[in-house]
Amino acid sequence: MIGMGMIFDETYRPFFESVARNGLFDRRFGDLDVQLTGAATRTGRRAEAYQQAAAGILPPFTSYSGADAAAQLIATSPDFVCIATPDNRHFEAARDALQAGIHVLIEKPSVLSLAELDELTQLAAQKNVLARVVYHKLLDPDHKKLRTLVVDEVLQHVNNGYCSLLEPRQISGQQFAEWITGRNPGTYVAVHYIKLIDFTFGGRLKTITCTGQRGIVGPADGPTWDSCQLRLIYEYDDGREAAFDLHTSWVTPDNFPGYVEQEVQFRFDNGIWNGHSRRRGVELTVAGKTPLQLKNTINNHYNATCVEPWGERTQRGYGVEVIDRFAREVAMVEHGGPAEERADRLQQVRSLTYSDLSADRQVVAAVEAMELILAEQAAGRPDRVVRFDGQSLQLI
Numbered sequence: 001m002i003g004m005g006m007i008f009d010e011t012y013r014p015f016f017e018s019v020a021r022n023g024l025f026d027r028r029f030g031d032l033d034v035q036l037t038g039a040a041t042r043t044g045r046r047a048e049a050y051q052q053a054a055a056g057i058l059p060p061f062t063s064y065s066g067a068d069a070a071a072q073l074i075a076t077s078p079d080f081v082c083i084a085t086p087d088n089r090h091f092e093a094a095r096d097a098l099q100a101g102i103h104v105l106i107e108k109p110s111v112l113s114l115a116e117l118d119e120l121t122q123l124a125a126q127k128n129v130l131a132r133v134v135y136h137k138l139l140d141p142d143h144k145k146l147r148t149l150v151v152d153e154v155l156q157h158v159n160n161g162y163c164s165l166l167e168p169r170q171i172s173g174q175q176f177a178e179w180i181t182g183r184n185p186g187t188y189v190a191v192h193y194i195k196l197i198d199f200t201f202g203g204r205l206k207t208i209t210c211t212g213q214r215g216i217v218g219p220a221d222g223p224t225w226d227s228c229q230l231r232l233i234y235e236y237d238d239g240r241e242a243a244f245d246l247h248t249s250w251v252t253p254d255n256f257p258g259y260v261e262q263e264v265q266f267r268f269d270n271g272i273w274n275g276h277s278r279r280r281g282v283e284l285t286v287a288g289k290t291p292l293q294l295k296n297t298i299n300n301h302y303n304a305t306c307v308e309p310w311g312e313r314t315q316r317g318y319g320v321e322v323i324d325r326f327a328r329e330v331a332m333v334e335h336g337g338p339a340e341e342r343a344d345r346l347q348q349v350r351s352l353t354y355s356d357l358s359a360d361r362q363v364v365a366a367v368e369a370m371e372l373i374l375a376e377q378a379a380g381r382p383d384r385v386v387r388f389d390g391q392s393l394q395l396i
Contacts, residue, residue: 001039002070002093003085004046006175007107010303011136012082013050014315015323020058024327029335034327037078038062040069040093074100080130080330082323083107086179087187091116094131098123103130103333105326109191109367110360114392117364121357128342130333130349131357132326135195138354139318139325141301142275146266147200149273157236157269158201161244163193166261172217172226172250184212184225186370189248193264194232194366197244199354203234205362206241208369208386211377216251223378226251230370257296326355362388369393 001012019034036058039047044065051063064072070093074081080103083093091111097104098120110133111117124131137143149155167189172180176188198205209231218224227249235241252261262277278297290296303317329349336345353359369386372395376384387394 001036002041002073002081002083003089003107004039004041004050005084007084008046011319011323012084014303014320015327017054017057018314018320019324019327024324024331026328026331026336028337029331032331032335035059036061038064038073038076040064040073042066042069044069071096074102078102079334080105080327082326086176088112088179088183091120094120095123098127098129098131101127101129103330104132105323106131106133106357108133108135108195109187109364110357111364112187112371113368114361114364117357117360124357128346130326130330130346132329132355133357133360134322134326135192135199135355136302136319136322137192137196138199139322141318142280143196143200146273146275150200155266155268155271155273157240158242159267159269160242161197161266162247162264163190163196163244164247164261164263165189165193166248166252166256167250168254168256168259169217169251170254176250180217180224182223184228184371184374185248185250186210186212186225186228186230186246186374187367189250190228190230190246190370191363191367193244193246194230194363195360196264197232197234198362199359201234201242203236203242204390205232205365205388206235207231207233208366208373208388209384210370210373211382212374214378221378223375225374228370228374230366232366255291257291259295259299322355361390365393369395 001008016036024032024034038061041047042065044063047063051061074097077100081097082105083090084107085093087109090106094104094106111120120131210228212225212228214220214222214225216226230246232244233241258278264275266273277299281297281299283296284290284294284298285296286294301317303315303319305315307313333342333345333349350356350358365388372386373384385396387396
């Protein structure tokens with residue numbers, strides 16, 4: 001595990017604890033033992049605290065810290081490495097792990113440029129290992145149903161869409177305070193919906209525009225953004241286009257009743273899809289706890305800590321499921337049949353484009369374009385547009 005922040009605690013930790021307790025079983029590869037063997041962090045404090053908290057739950061693991069922590073971990077040759085560092089640190093760790101012939105899972109966004117993406121994709125192919133990226137919102141039950149209706153042609157030809165994801169200020173002011181300088185919530189947040197659009201509707205990304213606001217989490221004339229509004233234009237095989245607007249922010253008041261405010265609307269030739277993360281769920285009020293310590297609206301689909309009817313405490317949801325799925329994909333490649341058929345199994349998993357790095361090109365193009373445009377705006381050159389021809393970006 002490289003990086004042990006909030007994302008580790010919410011998704012990787014419950015996966016490793018569950019698999020330590022129950023193992024990983026599938027009829028195709030049998031009963032496997034999956035252990036967290038090492039963790040690389042900058043200071044080692046989080047890893048050591050978790051080591052103590054997980055005593056009796058997980059076997060001991062090695063904590064690596066310092067500037068070369070990831071390199072030390074990679075040198076132990078684990079079966080797979082999960083990277084959950086701030087996004088501008090993904091590339092180097094992923095490159096080194098792939099170079100060592102290790103399967104890799106990277107938190108979104110995978111990387112911040114097409115050049116980095118191409119290098120990692122080529123390395124994974126050369127070393128015959130998996131390079132996957134986490135887009136847990138693709139496993140959201142609502143989003144799976146949306147894609148099902150599109151695949152089955154119940155909803156026909158998307159015309160346009162709108163996505164909004166607003167996070168409380170504690171996200172930028174506390175949880176990500178150490179890396180927020182010079183960054184924007186679109187790269188961190190909008191990428192979920194860029195992938196949802198790209199994977200669900202297909203098409204060719206051709207135009208990216210963006211603007212943003214500053215002055216709350218950073219100087220009003222600086223490179224750190226409070227919120228941003230991104231527009232993507234896709235072209236489809238029949239020549240028609242669709243525009244998608246994605247609005248993101250991480251300065252919503254902390255006492256907002258939901259952890260995040262997530263809303264989507266997609267309009268089709270023959271229908272409309274509306275989704276709202278808070279209105280689909282539960283409303284909760286507890287004296288002295290809501291809406292700060294607990295939120296009034298909670299998303300039990302993403303990550304729910306529960307006492308099962310049989311008394312066992314579990315943590316489940318689509319945030320954890322996507323980690324479990326990756327471990328099963330690695331197990332399938334390495335243990336799902338005869339060694340001489342490994343290449344076929346590897347190709348079978350790579351063809352699952354929901355998370356393969358090779359299928360992330362348009363998403364990374366949108367992320368790189370957004371950062372280019374915002375940098376231009378911060379430099380006093382607003383209203384820039386980026387065109388994408390499938391290979392490279394052109395700023396105009």
